[in-house]
Amino acid sequence: MPKPQGPALSDATRGRLLFGGDYNPEQWPEEVWHEDVRLMKDAGVNSVTLGVFSWSRLEPEPGAREFGWLDRLMDLMHDSGIGVVLATPTSSPPPWMGRLHPDTLPVTEDGRTEWWGGRQHFSHSSATYRRYAAAITEDLAARYGGHPGLTMWHINNEYCTFDHGDEAAASFRRWLRERYGTLDALNEAWGTAFWSQGYDTWDGILPARQPHYMRNPSQVLDFRRFTSDMLLECFVAERDIVRRHTPHIPVTSNFMPLWFGQDAWRWAGEEDVVSVDLYPDPRDPLGAQDGALVQDMTRSQARGPWMLMEQAAGPVNWRGVNHPKPRGLNRLWSLQAVARGADAVCYFQWRQSRQGAEKFHSGMVSHAGEQGRTYQEVKQLGADLARIAPEVSGRHSTADVAVLHDWHAWWAGAQDGRLSHEVEHADVLRTWHRALWQAHLTTDFAHPEHDLTAYRLVVVPQLYLLTDAAIDNLLAYVRGGGTLVCGFLTGVADQDDRVREGGMDARLRELFGIRTLHEWWPLDPGEGVACEGFRGTLWSEELEADGTADETVAYKGGELDGLPAVLRKGGAWYVSTLPEPDALRDLLARIATGAGVRPVLDGLPEQIEAVRRGELLFVLNHGREPVTVEVPGTHRDLLTGADVTDRVTLGRYDAAILRP
Incomplete structure (x- = not known):
């Protein structure tokens, strides 16, 4: 992926670690603002994000502009030495927009309109929405582009809208015309000969709406690609407006962690600063590993320092049971993000709300106020970050291991008619990353078409869909002396979700020493399969080796008795089941050692x-x-x-x- 072309995060940090969070002062009387500034300065806050959810305050009726309050805030922050990440407010349109322009509202796959009263209630394909979004962005950029307190632009917030409405349908058809050119090419790519789905006109094509029975998986795959592209168009339109006014100011938009709906590899190439929101569960014994995965992925997308845009200082409000963070955990997880490349540690939000849907979501200043434990721990963290910033800011992290991930493979593998709904791409990815993390091995993430030559070990937990270019890339990596280990159900389909002949690409079968993949054998919940030296879970495969493998581990007992569960041919490994956690950790640690990869420190305790x-x-x-x-x-x-x-x-x- 190309590196961002605009200003870098270093243009905003200037040798510091940014520390702060979303500030929503419009929820409070102005006399509270000065108290907030005092507390921010005491805590070492040097950055706040303004305006994320302020559209109805900025534009209370169509075309009106109420900037006075924001003028005062921008000046107050700058005079106090606190930089401003200024957001475009376009993730949450005002109620008047949906009332006057129902075409701006998204429609679900079963035809229900999503109404105003929450947030993210916009259609990415609506020309009306885009027009209003461009207008408010233009006026914000014109008014504040020259303000000395402005350090970064934050476009929208957590892009996550799907839309199946009529305007989205028209946009989908245009997108398909650009992708395929002709109906014949589309019918071939979608396999519409099945179930009499052949299209004779572009106007007959719909978004992936709810049918009587299962949807065409290639159509669903393209609709997911289209949705990511339409949201990206919205981001780029606003980004280009602010860049025109302030080419020297970096631009970001915050990803959600491992979010299904965005091709984040492509998105990252359009951002100056890659940022993410991260909310591991404090009660999850593997919460730190979940954080490490997201941090590794974000650093890899950024190809350098990145921004932790949001985390929680305490509990969230959207889990079934929302637990606070025990003493010290907020500091520890924040420093973990810095360890893995973050040059900004920020929160949602500064002051905990007293009203609204997120009044029980924590803030840096909780309902307990200045004397509360949360704020006191925030102060300690602010002092820590200020102390280490000169030594840390701008430094890069490197890894000898790359984990491959591709959103298109995830989308394709998530089809309704798959062999096992127990197999979830994200869960498999987490399991393999966890094994590497527990083996004390730091990893990067990479797209399967990226240059992999810098890595000693490349790990593919699961990539159901692989393009020809990706397969050629993996083959070249192994031929160049790299070590590759692939998990089950990899290389099954091409870019159109067409199953490759033999159930796995022939080039990969030759690479691993597999003559025939006879059958896939998914396992029921709790079911296991015995292998030499370990127990497999979730999945197994009936493989026939071609006799060229240098090493095999066999299944023991059952239908697959004696057949290979794991094969190694040269530097290429294939694992046809999911070993239990300790076994997967030990296997990957052994493979890593053979590839010349070692932990940072030897003999580390588990925790x-x-x-x-x-x-x-x-x-x-x-x-x-x-x-x-x-x-x-x-x-x-x-x-x-x-x-x-x-x-x-x-x-x-x-x-x-x-x-x-």
Whole structure:
């Protein structure tokens, strides 16, 4: 993917770590604003995001502009030494827009209109919505582009709208014409000979609306591609407006973690700064690994430092049970993000709301106020970030391992008529990343068509769909001396979701030493399959080896007795089941060692995470008990200022940042 062409995150940070969050002062009397500034300065806040949900305040009726309050806020923040990330408010249109222009409202797959009264209630294909969005963006950019407090633009918020309405249908047809050119090409790509679905006119094509029975999976795949592209068009339109006024100011839009609806590889190439919102569950014993996955993916999309746009200082409000973060966990997870490349640590939101749908979602200042534990921990974190910023900001993290992920493969594999609804792409991805994380191996993420030559080990948890270019890329990587390990159900379909002859691309079968893939054998929930040395879960495959493999691990018992569960041919491994967690960790650790990949530190306790960022070593204790970690040599701990020789002791949820 191309690197962003505009200003970089460093243009906004200037040797600092940005610290702050979404600030929604329109919810409060103006006298509270000055109290907020006092608390922000005490906590070390140096950045706030304004205007994310302010459209009805800025444009209370069509064409009106109420900028006075925002003028005062921009000046107040700048005078207080706090930079502003100014958002376009286009994720939440005012009620008057839906009332006067119902064409701006999205329609669900079964024909229901999604009304105003919440947020994200806009059709990405609506010309009316786009016109109003461009107008408010133009006026914001013209008014504040020259303001000295402006440090970054934030376009919209968490793009996530699907639309199946009539205007989206017309846009879908135009998109398909550009992609295929002719109806014959579309009918071939979609396999419309099945179930008498052949189209004789473009006007007969609909979005992936709810049919009587299962939908055409290739149509659904293209509709998901189209949706990502339409949302990207909305982003680019607003981005180009603000860039025209302020070419020197970086632009971002915040991703949701591992979100199904956006091809984030493509999106990242259009952003100056890649940012993400991250909300691991504090009660999840693997919450830190979930955070590490998202951080690794975001750093890889950014190809350098990135921005943690949102996290929670305490509980959220959208889980079935919303638990607060125990003492120290907010600091630990924030430092984990910095370890994995973040140059900005921010929150939703600054002050916890007293009304509205998110009044029980935490803020940096909770309902308990200045004396509350949440704010006091935020103050400690602000001091930590200010202390380490000169040594950390702008430094890059590197990894010898790449995990491959592609949204198109995810979309294609999520079809209704798949072999097992127990197999979810994102869950398989998390499981493989978790195994690497528990083996203390730091990973990048990459698209299967990216240049992989810098990596000693490339891991493919599952890529059901692989283009010819991606397959050629994997083959070239192995021929060049790289080590490749692929999970089950990989290379099954081409870019149109057409099953490749033999059930797996012939080039891949030759690569792994597979003569025939006879059958896929999905497993029921809780069912396992015995293999030599471990137990497989979720999936298995009836494979016939071609006799060229250098190493095999066989299934034991049952229908697949004696057939290969794992094959290695040269530097290429294929794993046809999902080993239980410890077994997968051990297998990947062994493969990594053979590829010359080692953890940052040897002999790490299970609850310890060690990551290098530049020459700095981050050591993080994800456990509740103190632990001593061997760190050979003498270091300075940037958090405490103390010298550390050969070992460091960390308390519960504690961290050390060591400089040689």
